[in-house]
Amino acid sequence: MNALVVEDVYKTYGGRPAVNGVSFSVEEGEIFGLIGPNGAGKTTTLRMISTLLRITSGRITVCGHDVATESDAVRKIISYLPEDAGAYKDLTGRAYLKFMAGFFADGGDAEKMVMSGIGIADLGERIDSKVDTYSKGMMRRLLIARAIMPAPKVAILDEVTSGLDVINAFEIRDVIRQIAARGVTVVISSHNMFEVEMLCDRVAMINDGKVVLCGTPGELKGRFEASNLEEVFVKAVKK
Amino acid sequence: MNHLLNIIRKELRELMTVGSIVSVLIMVFIFLGAGTMMNEQGDSITTPSEIGFIDGDGGPWSDRTVEILVAVYMDTYGLSEEEARGFVKVIEVALDDNAVVVERMQSLGIDAAIAVGPGYSADLDNKVRATISEYYIFTNPGLLGSAGSSMTSLMIGEISNRISKELVFDIIGPDDAAFMLNPIKGTDAHTYMNGEMHAGVRPLDISMGIMNQTLMVPVVIMMVIMMIGSIVISSMGNEKENKTLETLLTMPVGRTAIVTGKILSAAIVGLVYGLLYMVGMMFYSKGMTNIGGLGGSSPADLGLALGPADWLIVGAMVFLAIFCALGMCMILGAFAKNYKAAQTMTVPISVLAIIPMLINMFASWGSLPTAVQVPLFIIPFTHPMMVMQNLMFGNTSVVLAGLVYLALFAMLTIFITVKVYKSDILLTGIGQTKLARAFARKKI
Ligand SMILES: Nc1ncnc2c1ncn2[C@@H]1O[C@H](COP(=O)(O)OP(=O)(O)O)[C@@H](O)[C@H]1O
Ligand SMILES: [Mg+2]
Numbered sequence: 174m175n176a177l178v179v180e181d182v183y184k185t186y187g188g189r190p191a192v193n194g195v196s197f198s199v200e201e202g203e204i205f206g207l208i209g210p211n212g213a214g215k216t217t218t219l220r221m222i223s224t225l226l227r228i229t230s231g232r233i234t235v236c237g238h239d240v241a242t243e244s245d246a247v248r249k250i251i252s253y254l255p256e257d258a259g260a261y262k263d264l265t266g267r268a269y270l271k272f273m274a275g276f277f278a279d280g281g282d283a284e285k286m287v288m289s290g291i292g293i294a295d296l297g298e299r300i301d302s303k304v305d306t307y308s309k310g311m312m313r314r315l316l317i318a319r320a321i322m323p324a325p326k327v328a329i330l331d332e333v334t335s336g337l338d339v340i341n342a343f344e345i346r347d348v349i350r351q352i353a354a355r356g357v358t359v360v361i362s363s364h365n366m367f368e369v370e371m372l373c374d375r376v377a378m379i380n381d382g383k384v385v386l387c388g389t390p391g392e393l394k395g396r397f398e399a400s401n402l403e404e405v406f407v408k409a410v411k412k
Numbered sequence: 413m414n415h416l417l418n419i420i421r422k423e424l425r426e427l428m429t430v431g432s433i434v435s436v437l438i439m440v441f442i443f444l445g446a447g448t449m450m451n452e453q454g455d456s457i458t459t460p461s462e463i464g465f466i467d468g469d470g471g472p473w474s475d476r477t478v479e480i481l482v483a484v485y486m487d488t489y490g491l492s493e494e495e496a497r498g499f500v501k502v503i504e505v506a507l508d509d510n511a512v513v514v515e516r517m518q519s520l521g522i523d524a525a526i527a528v529g530p531g532y533s534a535d536l537d538n539k540v541r542a543t544i545s546e547y548y549i550f551t552n553p554g555l556l557g558s559a560g561s562s563m564t565s566l567m568i569g570e571i572s573n574r575i576s577k578e579l580v581f582d583i584i585g586p587d588d589a590a591f592m593l594n595p596i597k598g599t600d601a602h603t604y605m606n607g608e609m610h611a612g613v614r615p616l617d618i619s620m621g622i623m624n625q626t627l628m629v630p631v632v633i634m635m636v637i638m639m640i641g642s643i644v645i646s647s648m649g650n651e652k653e654n655k656t657l658e659t660l661l662t663m664p665v666g667r668t669a670i671v672t673g674k675i676l677s678a679a680i681v682g683l684v685y686g687l688l689y690m691v692g693m694m695f696y697s698k699g700m701t702n703i704g705g706l707g708g709s710s711p712a713d714l715g716l717a718l719g720p721a722d723w724l725i726v727g728a729m730v731f732l733a734i735f736c737a738l739g740m741c742m743i744l745g746a747f748a749k750n751y752k753a754a755q756t757m758t759v760p761i762s763v764l765a766i767i768p769m770l771i772n773m774f775a776s777w778g779s780l781p782t783a784v785q786v787p788l789f790i791i792p793f794t795h796p797m798m799v800m801q802n803l804m805f806g807n808t809s810v811v812l813a814g815l816v817y818l819a820l821f822a823m824l825t826i827f828i829t830v831k832v833y834k835s836d837i838l839l840t841g842i843g844q845t846k847l848a849r850a851f852a853r854k855k856i
Contacts, residue, residue: 186840223662226836245664253662259654263426275418276663319659 174237176201176327176358177222182231184217184382191217193382194231199327199360199375204353206373207362208402214382215362216256219331222360223253236326252325256332256362258316262305266296266315269304270322277323290322293348310341317348327358334368346372366402378406385409415665419673420680427643427681436685439635443692460489462499463564464517464525466547468507471533473542473575478502480574481526484567506530513547523549524564526571536575544568606806622804627773628693630797632686633730634769637737637793640682641761644674644738648745649754658839667833671826675738682734722803725811729796732818736792737761739825746832768794776801777810789814792821 177199184192192214199205207215220226222233224244233240235247260269270290274283291300294314296307304312313333320328333349334342349372353359363369369376370390378386378393386393386409390402399405465481467474478500485496503516507529517525525547535542546564573593580589601614610618651657660670718726741761748754768791777785777798788794795814802811832838 220658220839225658225661225839245666248662248664251662253659255655255658257655258659259656261422261426261656262650262654263429264422268425272418272422273659273663276415276665279414 174201175199176203176236177205177360178232178234179218179222180232182218182221182233183229184214184221184226185229190382192221195377195379195382195384196231197377197384197387199358201326201358202353202356203374204349204359204361204372206369206376207360207379208364208366208369208376208406209379209385210364213364213379215364215379216331217382218379219253219329219360219362223251223329224248225253250326251329252320252323252327253329254316254320254331254333256335259312260304260315260319263303265303266294266300266307267291269315270294270319273319274322286322290318292318293321294318310337310344313337313341313345314348317345321348321352321357325357327360328352330359330361332363333361334363334365342368366406370402376402378402378409380406380410415669416673416676419665419670420677423647423674423677424680426647427677432643436639436688440688440692443689447692447694460485460491460499461524461563462501462520462522463567464501464503464520464522464547466503466505466507466513466516466525466527468505468527468529469532470504470530473533473536474528476578477528477532477544477571477575480571481567483574484570501525507545514549517547517549523551524561526564526568536579544571622801626800626804628690629800630769630772632689632693633733633793633796634765635689636682636686636734637765638758638762639685640678640734641737641741641765642755642758643681644678644741645745645748645754645757645761646751647674648742649748649751649757652748652754653750661833661838667830671742671829671833674742675735675826675829678738678741679731679734682738683731686730686734718800718803725803725815726796726799729799729815729818732815732822733793733796735822736818736825737765739822739829742829743825743832746829746838764791765793767791768797772797776805777807778805789817792818 175198179195179197182192182195183190195214195218197205207218209215217226221228222235222240224240224247228241236250238246238250240247260266261272264272267287270287271283274286274290277283278286294300294317296311296314299307299311304315307315317330317333320330330349334345337345346368349359349361361369361373373390375389376387376393377384386405388396393402393405394400397405397408399408463481463485465474465478467478481500482493482496485491485499486493489496491499501520501522503513503520503525505512505516507513507527513525513527517523527545527547529543529545532542532544546561546568548561548564577589577593580593583589584592601612603610603613603615603618605618648657651660661667741758744757744760745754748757768788771780771784771788772794777788780788795818799811799814802808
């Protein structure tokens with residue numbers, strides 16, 4: 174069964190189109206990458222999937238639940254990590270995880286959830302420091318832990334490695350692979366084609382609010398006789 | 413309910429930061445300090461201070477004047493003769509050299525003296541009006557530094573009265589003298605108010621008394637509204653900047669719980685801070701009352717005291733006004749893209765809080781023209797600021813209308829806030845107009 178189905182979705186901001194008829198679907202347990210240049214409409218698409226923005230037209234379902242009409246049900250099974258997100262700066266990492274876990278579970282279950290979050294974040298004793306003392310990499314680990322700890326069916330991560338150094342980005346990609354191995358469907362967006370190629374089972378290339386190509390990295394490279402996805406993208410857009 | 417508690421707990425944790433608590437406590441201490449200082453200054457008026465009598469005459473009348481001065485001290489401050497004499501320092505020195513006069517006053521440690529020159533006794537004997545002069549050393553430039561001098565002027569008036577009594581006494585005997593010099597008894601004031609005649613008070617006493625009791629309420633309300641307003645709007649700006657709001661909105665929790673949680677916790681903080689301010693202000697106004705002449709009549713003595721039901725109304729109004737303020741802040745904050753933008757959004761709230769406060773300090777509701785009453789009524793913060801006065805004066809219809817208006821206003825702001833939280837605006841800002849779009853493009 175498809176974990177996520179996006180069907181002919183449009184989004185306009187005050188009459189100006191940002192997403193222009195996007196369709197794709199993601200299978201359960203897949204790591205799916207939405208790639209394209211800045212301003213292509215990736216964030217807008219992910220926000221619509223995450224019930225944050227109204228869909229101008231079209232339909233999105235997450236595990237069979239319509240995002241527009243069953244947003245409460247959808248929110249229970251997704252986790253969304255916005256691009257460049259932060260946490261409440263006066264809270265410690267632990268308090269932040271506790272607060273977020275409170276929306277999914279009570280008592281002992283919530284505690285278990287926090288413990289698993291602390292494990293994923295892997296911040297050592299710094300988990301008890303205030304988050305405004307965290308480095309960018311630590312913050313990202315905390316936020317990924319928060320997104321993963323409630324065991325969502327679908328994790329939606331917007332530009333999850335942007336702005337991180339090589340080591341941190343590498344580790345985060347590793348965490349994402351582990352998540353997917355546990356059966357969580359992961360949708361990421363990125364403008365870094367190499368990263369997506371390394372990480373994703375399937376990708377959709379998006380430009381000017383439209384899906385230009387969709388398939389596995391190998392498939393696409395073969396079709397365009399290209400050595401990497403960047404080449405594929407350039408060839409596809411020029412065509 | 414559970415989610416609501418979760419949100420409130422987190423919000424309180426964020427709002428009650430060390431910084432904000434310290435700033436509130438500093439405010440309270442400033443009030444406490446100012447109040448205590450005024451208390452001390454006020455006390456200095458009602459406790460006797462030493463006075464000099466510079467005798468440049470040396471005649472019989474200057475001796476009698478010293479005796480009169482002692483008697484005035486005894487009567488005014490309820491002192492024994494011996495004690496009173498201790499306060500009156502006689503300085504025998506000619507008045508023609510200021511340096512000597514000052515030096516003698518300083519060596520005795522007094523900063524106020526009355527003085528009679530040569531010919532004082534002769535003038536009085538010859539039925540020529542005699543002169544008493546005043547000498548001061550300016551030492552205390554505080555708010556009430558002039559208290560000593562006003563007391564001294566009063567002394568001179570009293571001395572004149574008593575000398576005239578003695579002069580008349582010599583001619584017509586004690587009983588007639590007492591009557592003739594003061595044939596009319598102290599006035600007997602009656603003031604009609606709220607269907608009742610109050611004896612022994614004048615309108616000025618009443619308004620002074622009420623002012624003393626109610627003046628701090630508008631100030632405290634204004635301060636609380638401005639403070640929690642800026643806290644809430646800044647927190648919204650922070651949430652947007654850090655995308656924590658975006659994250660929160662994808663949690664399985666209703667928009668209403670998020671909005672209510674934010675408003676409720678800020679309202680709790682506002683009430684706590686308000687109470688703290690109130691305590692500080694109470695000390696401050698006690699200090700003010702202690703300054704002679706500002707006392708007025710206490711509203712309780714005039715049957716104007718508020719009953720439990722009245723206090724309930726006052727409390728409800730304060731809470732509702734805070735609620736309205738927070739609702740408005742949440743709506744304004746929704747449009748703020750980041751922390752900085754949020755800061756400027758607090759301006760309209762501050763203006764709306766300052767206007768009714770100022771008007772309230774200088775005028776009462778009944779004395780305002782309709783053209784002012786209408787806009788004032790529309791500003792929700794007006795109502796808790798004037799409710800105490802209106803309850804005291806029995807303007808029940810204004811109070812009840814205000815209560816209903818505030819309740820409706822609070823519901824409307826919540827309704828609009830939830831609506832805004834359900835729309836795209838929260839994430840996109842005002843992106844629906846051409847102007848905003850042009851603006852947004854420029855920024856990118
Ligand atoms: N709040 C907004 N108001 C108006 N236009 C917007 C807004 N947010 C994004 N856009 C526009 O929508 C398009 C897609 O943006 P976005 O989804 O953020 O792209 P990406 O995430 O792929 O970089 C861009 O042209 C952007 O300028
Ligand atoms: Mg983006």
